[in-house]
Amino acid sequence: MNEMYKARSATEIGELLQQSFDHWMHTNARWLEVMNYDPKPATGCSPKELLWSKNKSKLYHYQASTPRRYLTPVLLVYALINKPYVLDLMPGFSLVEYLVNEGFDVYMLDWGEFEWEDRDLTFADLVYDHIAPSARRVARNAHSEEISIIGYCQGGTMSTMYAALFDRPILRNLVYLAAPIDFDGAGTYDVWLKAPGYDPDRIADMMELVPKGFIDWGTRMLNPLNNYWGTYTRLWKTIEEDKPINFWKVLNKWTQDNINFPGGIYRDWIRDFYQGNKLIKNQIVLRGRRVMLQRIKANLLALVGQKDHIALPHQTAAALSYLGSNDKTYQEFPVGHGGLVLGATARDNIFPVLCSWLGDHSEIWEDDAKTNGRNGRR
C-alpha cells in the first residue's frame, strides 16, 4: 500500500480508497485466520534417533546424509525454559542442521516436560544424572575420548557446572550461546528478583512444581507490550506487507511452548544464582562437590547478543575472567536473546562463526574411518 495516492479525479481517489479498504479487510481476515485456525508448523525436522532416555529427558543423535568430518562429537544442552527445538527450528533456520551439514556428529539433550513427580529435582540431579551420563554416552557412541558442548542460555550455566565437576570424557570445547555466568547486574531480573518481597523459597514451597504459565509470565513481562500484544501486531504488519508468515508462526509456536519448572531447581536458580551469584564465587556445591570454575580447561567460545535483555552481554563475558581455559574467544552480534539461534542473522553470520571455531578446535575424522561410512568406527 502506497503512502500517497496519485489521482486525476475524485473517482480515481474513490477507487484507490476502495482498494485500500479491501486490502485491509483481507489483511484482517487472514490475521484472524492465522491466529485461530492455521495449523501449527512442523518444527525439529532434522532426522534423529533416540540414543538414551531417562525419566522425561531424551538424548537424541542426529542422522546425517553428508560425510562426517570431525571426530569430536557435539552435545547441545538446552535450558529449562521453552523447548529445545528452537535449535532445530525449521529447515534452513536450524543450528542442528547447519552443524550436521558441516560434518559434526551432533547430539541434543532434551529435558522433556517436567511433571508433579519431578518437583523435587535439583541442579545436582540434572548435572549428575542427566548431563554426565549423556556426555559419556555421546563419547562412547562417537568413539571419541573428547566431546564439545554447546550450552544455550541456562543450558550453558548447567554445562559449566558439569565441566567443573567431571573429567571424563574430556571436554575439549565449551560454547556459550547467551549463557549467564555472572548474575550481578542482570537488568530487569536484578530489580525483580532482589526486591525485598520476593522469596524463592516461598514460591518453591507453595507451588512445588512452578507452572509453565508463571515462568512464561516472568519472561514476557520483561518487555510486556512487545511480547503480549506486539507479537500479533507484527503478524498483522507482515500480512499487510504481503511477506511470508511461516517464520512468525514457527517462532510463535516456540514462544508459547513452555514447560513446568521443578520447584527445587527454581529455588536454586533464583536463590543461589540470581540472588547469591554463587557460581563465580565458587560457592555452588552439588552432592558435596564444589563447582570450581578455574578447573574448566576446555577451549571456550562465548557468543552473545548485544540486544539481549535476558542474559546481558557482560553476564556471559564474565566467563573469560573466571574460567580456567587457555583458549578463550568472545564475540558479540547485533541481535537479541533468541537472535543467536533464530533468523537470518543467526544463519548467515553466527552459525558460520560457531562452526568455523568448532571445526578449528575439533579432532578431524580420520580418512580410513571415512571409508567405513558416516557411522564407521575410528
Place this chain on the structure above:
Amino acid sequence: MSDENAKQQEFMMPNPYKLWENLYFRAEDSMGVLMKKMVETKSFANSIDFILNNYLQYLKFQNELASAYIENTPLSSKQDTARLAKLLVALENKFDRLEDDFTNELTAIREQTNEVLEHLAAAQKGAEACQDDVDVRISATLDDLRNLIGKVEHMEESLKNYLGTSAEPDKESPAPKRVRASQKKA
C-alpha cells in the same frame, strides 16, 4: 500539450489507511518503551510481589483444604500418582545404573580380552619361531642318524664278507639275519 494538462491536473492525497497504520505502530513502539521502563522500576517489582504473595497465601489455603478433603476420600490424589511415578523413576534409575555398570564391565572385559589376545599372539609367534628351530635340529639329527646307519651297514657288510671268507657257513641252516632296531625304525 494534452499530456502536460493531464500532469497538471494530477494531484496527490495521503493514504488514510497508511497514515493510521504509521500512527498506530509509532504509538505502539512508544508505549512499548514506556511500559518496559515501567516494569524496570522498584515500585512495579514491589507491587507484583504483593500480588504474588497474596496469591501464594491463597494457594496454600487451597492446597491444605484440598489435601484434607482428599485424605478422607477414597480417591487418589496428585501426590499419590506422583509417588507412584517417583517409584518408577527410581526403578529406571536402578536399571540405568545397572546398564552403566554392565557397560563399564563389558568395556573392561573387552579391553582385558584384547590385552590377553595380544599376549597370545606374541606367544604364538615365539612358539612358531621355536618350532622352526626344533624342526631344523631334528632334520639334522635324522641326517646324522642316516649317516650312522649307512656306516653300520657298511661295517656289517664288511664283517660278513670277512666272516664268509674265513669260515663257510652251513648252507641248510643259514644264520638269521640280524636287524638293528635303528634300521627297523629307518
